[in-house]
Amino acid sequence: MPGPPHVRRPATLASLAAELGVSRTTVSNAYNRPDQLSAPLRERVLEAARRLGYPGPDPVARSLRTRKAGAVGLLLTEALSYAFRDPAATGFLEGLALACEQANQGLLLVPVSPDHVDVTAVHQAGVDGFVVYSVREDDPHFMAVLERPVPTVVCDQPTGVEGVDRVGVDDRAGMLGLARHLTGLGHRRFGVICMRLAAGHNDGPASAQRQESITYPVQRDRLGGIRDGLAEVGVDWADVPVIERFEHSVEAGRDAAEELMTAHPDLTAVVCTSDILALGALQHAGERGLSVPEDLSVTGFDGVPEAGRAGLTTVSQPVLEKGRIAGELLLQRGDRNRSRRVTLPTELVVGSTSAAPRSDQRFFSGW
Amino acid sequence: MPGPPHVRRPATLASLAAELGVSRTTVSNAYNRPDQLSAPLRERVLEAARRLGYPGPDPVARSLRTRKAGAVGLLLTEALSYAFRDPAATGFLEGLALACEQANQGLLLVPVSPDHVDVTAVHQAGVDGFVVYSVREDDPHFMAVLERPVPTVVCDQPTGVEGVDRVGVDDRAGMLGLARHLTGLGHRRFGVICMRLAAGHNDGPASAQRQESITYPVQRDRLGGIRDGLAEVGVDWADVPVIERFEHSVEAGRDAAEELMTAHPDLTAVVCTSDILALGALQHAGERGLSVPEDLSVTGFDGVPEAGRAGLTTVSQPVLEKGRIAGELLLQRGDRNRSRRVTLPTELVVGSTSAAPRSDQRFFSGW
DNA sequence: TCAACGCACCGTAACGGTTCAGAGGTTCAC
DNA sequence: GTGAACCTCTGAACCGTTACGGTGCGTTGA
Structure with a gap:
């Protein structure tokens, strides 16, 4: 009957390495590159992790080091909950979610305070890129997104912004x-x-x-x-x-x-x-x-x-399609030469x- | 006509400090604790940031240091896009989003591959806690969530899991x-x-x-x-x-x-x-x-x-209420003594x- | 016998911040 | 004149991880 696993500070990659007498690199490799170490050692590492209650590499620390957050941010000017009420927005989100899950990326809904303007949430968001859904041209949150050094895709509006991709209809x-x-x-x-x-x-x-x-x-x-x-x-x-x-x-x-x-x-x-x-x-x-x-x-x-x-x-x-393409535009930007514009047909x-x-x-x- | 701001490596807090001849602490304070430095110096810092294209402290690095991600993870077993199609799920999400935006927290939809089981996304998610919506008792993604050292709230099912809060109906x-x-x-x-x-x-x-x-x-x-x-x-x-x-x-x-x-x-x-x-x-x-x-x-x-x-x-x-309470349960967990159970009425x-x-x-x- | 090679693992240096305990200097009351 | 309080700013430690460039050693082919 082991006590609670929080007897001391939570285990880290370093403490695990120390416990086993191997280097941190080796422990890291045990998780990320199984081919870089022998199977027995890897098993020893994983076993020790289980025993010490080590939950695997910390995602935030990993993100810092690898410069990848594994998530896409979504900015809506409306209160966040609005996204689930407007059927057009819902369709868009479904398409976007589809694209994200296909690329195994998370989708972070960035909270926007409905009352007072507060862009800290935009600065706070640990994401690899932003999708902006139908906001005002002079929206302060959107301005904050543009300041972030990550790719951005706009759906519908604003139009014609330098350096960002856009998907919409005519x-x-x-x-x-x-x-x-x-x-x-x-x-x-x-x-x-x-x-x-x-x-x-x-x-x-x-x-x-x-x-x-x-x-x-x-x-x-x-x-x-x-x-x-x-x-x-x-x-x-x-x-x-x-x-x-x-x-x-x-x-x-x-x-x-x-x-x-x-x-x-x-x-x-x-x-x-x-x-x-x-x-x-x-x-x-x-x-x-x-x-x-x-x-x-x-x-x-x-x-x-x-x-x-x-x-x-x-x-x-095609609202669902719009969302899907917005996601793909963001995730598959091989060349980042200049902004692409996708216009879908209406009927x-x-x-x-x-x-x-x-x-x-x-x-x-x-x- | 300034050239592209990417002439060199992107500016960091350290490079900004070096440029100004002040310490990193001071730059950090300029953003986070305006009362800790004189107004003129703060303005100088901000001006230099503007000039060098410094977008403000990196959110991931900050998260690592402060141990706060500013976001809540949401786990659904269904394909992510399903959440936007089922009206009961949509209502729940609306309530959850409401709670999140009130606390100025992001809501990260964790991608779950519909075909093969892959829990890396759960490990990848930089979040302060998880909300799990109506999954199987033996769901592997859920197991992965339980391994993460963050608080967890379950909506509906599974029931009776040790150490996690739960909201549902009878x-x-x-x-x-x-x-x-x-x-x-x-x-x-x-x-x-x-x-x-x-x-x-x-x-x-x-x-x-x-x-x-x-x-x-x-x-x-x-x-x-x-x-x-x-x-x-x-x-x-x-x-x-x-x-x-x-x-x-x-x-x-x-x-x-x-x-x-x-x-x-x-x-x-x-x-x-x-x-x-x-x-x-x-x-x-x-x-x-x-x-x-x-x-x-x-x-x-x-x-x-x-x-x-x-x-x-x-x-x-009350699906919306369920979502709201799930969020509040997660965000307001003052004492984390033991798991709380909220059962809402049906009609x-x-x-x-x-x-x-x-x-x-x-x-x-x-x- | 020896150079070349591949395997298994390691050390160090970031990644970009925040925090805390002060160091100096100034102001003020007594 | 002096000590306390205050203000502004600094240096070093730390957050937990991965990238990069090794090192030591057993094996192999000539």
Whole structure:
């Protein structure tokens, strides 16, 4: 009946070596390079380790020496727990996790304090590289990541940062296709619901000035795609109300739709820059007694599973693939010459939430 | 236009100190203890750091010295990506992430190779503790975790491990309540669909012998709860077919239900040990032309959001809370006297998938 | 018989920090 | 004038490991 193994200081490679009368190198080799010492000696070392309760080489000390942490850091600006709630983020994470486990690398979720800005966690993270998921261009945590001397891959945004790889989709083209789908159906009176456009809460209409100073490139591109599509049929962007929400949730979408439809009851199509918001808009349409798509068309972006079940018309993007590629980009960077850019295709998914406006609605569209 | 900052070896605390003609301690203090040196000198240090491209103290070296990694390791036996697909796991992770970010700790997802057993990742992980989520009693990765000299918290299973904290629910009592609900409605002919019971694929009936050698305590308890509930009304457990599935997915549940109902078409209630499996069973009932709950009652376990939307009768457990508490247990272990056990309550949620069997069905129940 | 070779193991020098016990110097109260 | 308290900074030890370049010795081929 041995006492607790903590009678003295925990065993180290050195103490084990001393106990056995061999060098530290030999003990190290017993673990890392079995071919560098004879089998009997190796067994002696391992046996002594068992006896002394030595748990094997300390991972941190090894990391220091080998300059490898064996993990990839993931930075999300949202509170960490958000990653598990947003289905688009979840899909991305699944893909990233896939790539990591294939390379036998850990995935470190870097904590980001939701309230006050504190980048110590970024400095603290023992990782070989960072994946940054969809953050603001001027995000302080992202700045801290750039200071770290490790490779970095950005997903979605920010775009065009020097020296970092990026994976994303052509948000503008995706939205342009969707807009054409709607204008082709005959829609002319649009409203838009979008995610946050820049730092700071701005729950309400996004003024022209606000739209000028967007710091989330993805939102900029998606709005730009709609604008371009509408311009093709002569709809002036200035006449299109855009409602912004800080929170990204079904509830926020519902709420935004209420604000939008109350101020503009004659809209025939509500374009949302995400499926989550669109699901909320659908919910509000029901509450308002509007039939979708007869009275109102509603569209989203992302192509999350929930949207599929709801029959939402949306622009689908390969979120899992995005995550997988982000991981591979980071882990397989053979040449680190210059930044690579991967743009994945989007697909217009026409569901049951978009249709031609009613003829009496269309009648009004002439003004 | 400065050249790339990688002209020479990257700057270290020592090189910075040499450059400035101060001691390393002073540089270290400039970062960690601003009150230990004069403001002007501190500014000089920081300025030099900026100039030389010094990114601040290396996190790994700091971890080695301070014996703190600033991260918590999470071990799942399933492939890492599974964590983002199973809604019960996702809820748990959200809670755990919440606790971590509150303590400003990272969350390291430890990669587990799905195919061959390889515990190096566990040894590799630079963490201050482990959370183990629902693994087999004899899981080799778990064994490797126990060898690491860091605190460990187990969620759900394995139970009763010496020296580790555990958070979970009373699975047996939860299932017992559910069983009573069904027997109270008049059901007597049951079938059961359960998750994997031990190592190795066994897609099909779980023999009595298999049930004797369960290595997943949660499944053992849930089955035990059903058995006890049925025994109260005189239903012999030996007469209850139990179908096991290795995969945990809606599809597996559907498939298992098909196997079950084909072999036993006279069942009036199918009890599943998880909501995911139950959703699959519901799907199969529809395909078979059975009305739920008129022709067949179907129940689950967990209380995931999807189950709520489907109106599933189930035993709901606070998954998010479980994750949060697991994190707190690990991070706030003031006294480390002995293992703590937290058991959270479950709640029977009666939905629209359970009802009394039809009178003609009940007629048969007399034999 | 002897140089060449391979095996098994070893010593030293990092890896990049933090910590602790002071060393000097200055300020202040008495 | 003096001792105590304080402020700022330093030197050396330490964290636990792996990389690198050996050394000693038995074997082998000419």
